[in-house]
Amino acid sequence: MNLGPDQINTIELNLRNKREALLKVINERLHHSDGKSIGFANHNNEEANLAEADLLNDTEIAQIKIDCDELQKIEDALTRIKHDDFGICKVCSEPIPFKRITAQPEATLCLKCQEEYEKVNLDLKNRSY
Numbered sequence: 001m002n003l004g005p006d007q008i009n010t011i012e013l014n015l016r017n018k019r020e021a022l023l024k025v026i027n028e029r030l031h032h033s034d035g036k037s038i039g040f041a042n043h044n045n046e047e048a049n050l051a052e053a054d055l056l057n058d059t060e061i062a063q064i065k066i067d068c069d070e071l072q073k074i075e076d077a078l079t080r081i082k083h084d085d086f087g088i089c090k091v092c093s094e095p096i097p098f099k100r101i102t103a104q105p106e107a108t109l110c111l112k113c114q115e116e117y118e119k120v121n122l123d124l125k126n127r128s129y
Ligand SMILES: [Zn+2]
Pocket: 089, 090, 091, 092, 093, 094, 109, 110, 111, 112, 113, 114
């Protein structure tokens, strides 16, 4: 563990705030309608064109899935923060700098390994097309 108790507290607070904000966003996507972007539950009622409603639903489902993945990462980080290996890069075992872990507490890789990972993933994606 390369982080002090104060630093852990800061990060934990940050995570809890993020989780709260995210839950609010997901909740709004599922239930609310502000006239402009219609809430997920209302598409089928309000869109005369069913194909269009389907498209809107698909988009919102995709977005909600992204939000839920993000939420899962935050939950994971809140669990991991109690353990000694929090803030340690999963790949190279180097401490993740406090600045990075504060900005992105759900990060499990240091910046260098993250960049490598994204590069490999991008290559794989490009290959499959
Ligand atoms: Zn690393």
